[in-house]
Amino acid sequence: MKLALYHPWIYVTGGIERTLLNIASRSRHDWTLYTHHYDSAGTFPGLRDARIVVLEPQVSVRRALPALAQAAWRIGRTQLPLRDEEALLVSSEGLGDFVVAKNDLPTVCYCHTPLKILHDPVTRQALRSRSFRKYAALRFLAPGFNAVDRRMWKRYRYVLANSQETAHRIERAGLPAKEIEVLHPGVDLDQFTLHPTLPRERFFLVAGRIMWEKRIELAIQALRVARQNGTDASLVIAGGVDSKSRPYLETLRQHAAGLPVEFLIHPSDEELAALYARCMAVVFTAPNEDWGIVPLEAMASGAPVVAVDAGGPRESVIHNVTGWLLPPTPWAFAEQMKIIADDGPNGRLISRRATRRRAQQFAADAFVQRLDDVMEDVVLNGAVARPILPVAHLPVPGLQIARSAADESGA
């Protein structure tokens, strides 16, 4: 079956791009990826094997309000140069929705989050403290944006959310979805795997995109406090940086002055997998992550996760079993880092096999298989059959949220 996927920009090595790569490489269907901005050098090399069509006029990846407004306008006016695709999957972070305006294919939404700056209270609050003027402008423009976005959402045949957190945001945003199925993006269990013979070392790892939204300074502050308390450990920060986040990287370097912090920019997948396998634990500081592929990659590699007790990690990390969910303070993180370091690189606080088993419940293959089924249902039947297994998650008030196949596979 020939299918189209739209995502506004493919230019970095983040969780969304990893998900797109999984879809393109594992699906039984034949996908064409349409995008308004593609940087083959900045994203995963594996995406080079996918069929990608770059649309015009291309959109900026800047997140300033005028750039966002322009991007929404351009996306909304785009008619996809479809060949013989039978359905469209919109991979949406808020702006992707607008592509349905001029395209009539049966469409499914895979929602990573509704526009975060409007619908995630933590991000909104962060913007308010950074620039009240921008925050006020955003509040002024929000009703208009939301009104148009709701009209776009009415055209979705089916909505998949990447997490319970995202499903709740969709519900709070008042976006019209009769039913939302939570389908967690999966992890590549072959690429990120246990290495029982590889010795663990005395460092903590921060992985993933380096950008202010990930609040990586928390990990550096925590390391400083932990070392003051006698913890002998270092920190490795490994991830991609796009041009707009370069100043943030410099700020992090200044924060890290005098501390044993190593930066590894744009690591290859092999380097990243080796870091996961060698670290004592992965520190995940994002304040309210939509889902978070990094905790999954860590657990698949047998590394425990020290994460903020909010957002996606609440759904993936099991407190005290596969990691720890903590308040977002340097002291809480430092205390846990000390406990882990005192236990040693090959300590017994967390079972490596337990973390691996947890990750296996979110296999990329299961994720893609369920997505394939959904798309097939939409094309062949015009509607999507609910997952066979019983609903286990608590429903969002006013919504029915079905549990994903990926989530069920290890239940």
Added chain:
Amino acid sequence: MSLIVDGRFLTAKATGLHRVARGFVSAAKDAGVELEVWTPGACDDPLADRAIRLPAGRVGGRLWEQVVLPAAARGRTIWSLTNTAPLARPGVVVIHDLAASIGPAWFAGSMHLYARSVLATARRAVRVITVSGAVRAELVARGVAPDRITVVAPAVDEKFVPAPADEVDRVRRSLGLSGDFAVMVGWADPRKDVATALAAHARAAAEHPHALVLIGSGHPTFAPVSMPTGNDIMVTGHSSDADLIALLTGAKVLLYPSRYEGFGLPPLEAMACGTPAIASDIAALRESTAGSTRLVAPGDVTAWADALLDGLRGKLRPPTRPQRTWRSVGQELADALPGGSDARRLR
């Protein structure tokens, strides 16, 4: 009475459009059309015949074209060759493309007014000369009377012939090119879509290592394009004609993934240098290349990578030198310009 040529373009930074304009003027002169080329202020260009004083200030050039030139012409017909003309009394105007109207996102915000003035000029002109049937259709769709439009396609300059081996070696050495390479011309113009060329290069390089040479430089009227980076990417900036010809000769293939063109000379220039081209499957390039190049859907990275691989492996159809000459361009211009045929007969 001879035609007055609006020679403002001779004093501006040379672009591809200006090169075609120069070709048109020379070809018309050679065909016997009586022309006087007027320029704003002193100009040492051999084409220039008479200098008319330029008003001071940043908008001096536009003011000259809109006010000074028509006043000095005193009712004589003005031939404007680069999309704009005196709006009050446009005579004959050459419209090369409607890029600023069709893709405003490719240009700086200040070009919105320019886009409107090009259309207004075309609607009011005594005669419109354009470079392809594709632009003719766009003009008709925007309200220009079809009977006032004549299509005169440009030709490849005769200097585009395969460069000698030592010239190719010289540019190879200067750029540090040792193996196969592909070329793209005009990368800093957003509508040329360097992103697709880069993505195709990255994919193809995995199977067939090669370099990608990007020729061209930005222009104040273009929307910004990020400086390309990556393995085996070489950005040359603006090249001299000699370097360009040597690069086109030495390349395995020219990539021309443009989203929009009025005509599109670079694929023909590459073929004149003995190098096959891959061009976007858009109306103007379909027309100008007339089946002589591989056409690929714009933006389809996978298809571009496949075509590039074919080019690197020598699997594209061998290039043929374009047959059209500036002499035939001159004859067509003489027929299209008011009084042009008479002048030719009298000669």
